[in-house]
Amino acid sequence: GAGVSQSPSNKVTEKGKDVELRCDPISGHTALYWYRQSLGQGLEFLIYFQGNSAPDKSGLPSDRFSAERTGGSVSTLTIQRTQQEDSAVYLCASSFNFPGQGGGYTFGSGTRLTVV
């Protein structure tokens, strides 16, 4: 597509429920990144994919968080048993190759997750 598409744009869920956040990167971009943006905080790196593989999962906050990418395209970030501290904007970015030197990262508009 023309840009990075994320869905849903907003999600309100009850504490303890599971949620899935979707990212559709720019066609042909091999690298995909997930960040979390909390109120008053910077961007917290969560995980990146090179193709379908995720070499480094150390940025995921807990084992309730997981992510996958299939077909070198769409990625899903899953949060199990959501907690109120998971409330944030989840941003996805993609780049043509890895690493995206030269600032070649394109961000989506994010998914605003609210856990009540």
Next chain:
Amino acid sequence: GNSVTQMEGPVTLSEEAFLTINCTYTATGYPSLFWYVQYPGEGLQLLLKATKADDKGSNKGFEATYRKETTSFHLEKGSVQVSDSAVYFCALSDVSGGSYIPTFGRGTSLIVHP
């Protein structure tokens, strides 16, 4: 590890005022430096970049110069407009230092009044 420190906001200015948003960094290697802008309800967009010392990145009237001696990359604009109201993020990418993931600052909110 790598880090980016930005001045805290919000920065509130009147239209046509001069803008400076300070950014300093620490990095293991020789990073590339970026400024991203996030308008309300949108994702981050690359505003400008610089890949080596003394380079000046510029776009839409904004400028920032890569100062290795002071490890800084301050963002400036001579005359801000209401439409510049947004959150600005300073970032670095330090591939030479072995860090493949860009590091972002906390963001500085800019509010421009007519």
